[in-house]
Amino acid sequence: LAKTTQPISMDSYEGQEVNITCSHNNIATNDYITWYQQFPSQGPRFIIQGYKTKVTNEVASLFIPADRKSSTLSLPRVSLSDTAVYYCLVGRDNYGQNFVFGPGTRLSVLP
Amino acid sequence: SQTIHQWPATLVQPVGSPLSLECTVEGTSNPNLYWYRQAAGRGLQLLFYSVGIGQISSEVPQNLSASRPQDRQFILSSKKLLLSDSGFYLCAWALGPSGEQYFGPGTRLTVT
Numbered sequence: 001l002a003k004t005t006q007p008i009s010m011d012s013y014e015g016q017e018v019n020i021t022c023s024h025n026n027i028a029t030n031d032y033i034t035w036y037q038q039f040p041s042q043g044p045r046f047i048i049q050g051y052k053t054k055v056t057n058e059v060a061s062l063f064i065p066a067d068r069k070s071s072t073l074s075l076p077r078v079s080l081s082d083t084a085v086y087y088c089l090v091g092r093d094n095y096g097q098n099f100v101f102g103p104g105t106r107l108s109v110l111p
Numbered sequence: 112s113q114t115i116h117q118w119p120a121t122l123v124q125p126v127g128s129p130l131s132l133e134c135t136v137e138g139t140s141n142p143n144l145y146w147y148r149q150a151a152g153r154g155l156q157l158l159f160y161s162v163g164i165g166q167i168s169s170e171v172p173q174n175l176s177a178s179r180p181q182d183r184q185f186i187l188s189s190k191k192l193l194l195s196d197s198g199f200y201l202c203a204w205a206l207g208p209s210g211e212q213y214f215g216p217g218t219r220l221t222v223t
Contacts, residue, residue, distance in 0.1 A: 043214025101155035
């Protein structure tokens with residue numbers, strides 16, 4: 001089981017780029033990295049997933065260094081609506097203890 | 112398109128009463144199904160997952176149980192609720208073990 005460590009909270013201002021780093025020192029060879037976003041009283045929503053190097057979609061970018069012991073979720077030009085909790089998950093599949101939601105990072109975007 | 116439903120949205124139940132929460136998925140076949148619980152201000156705790164009809168894996172010892180009577184139906188039950196069962200219950204589905212999970216709207220359960 002690859003344990004992840006994220007900052008508990010972060011503050012940012014509208015229009016800024018936000019980078020949230022997740023540490024996963026014990027990541028296994030077959031594990032991939034997935035990020036979810038959760039708004040209050042809603043279920044989490046998938047943001048992005050990657051295995052190595054860089055992945056980009058219309059919402060975010062995910063940077064994974066060569067040793068894969070950490071990853072960084074990058075949110076470009078955040079807005080107030082990006083205020084949410086962001087979860088980093090590491091696992092080879094979404095069964096049971098292979099895929100664990102930690103406490104996440106609470107991002108607050110200020111005007 | 113796929114849709115996931117959960118009901119009820121909110122529920123207040125006395126200690127010792129039974130529980131039945133239902134989750135259904137539309138627009139897909141043979142999904143993996145999951146039940147999570149989230150305590151206030153905490154992360155999600157995986158309770159059960161299912162890879163097929165009648166196949167249930169339990170992740171945490173508790174007084175809850177799950178059943179999957181149909182391909183796209185997942186039910187969370189308890190015979191006698193405890194105060195500690197209060198929380199936000201989320202159902203999710205995924206296509207395969209490595210696919211992203213799609214979450215339902217959740218049920219907020221308060222045990223009094």
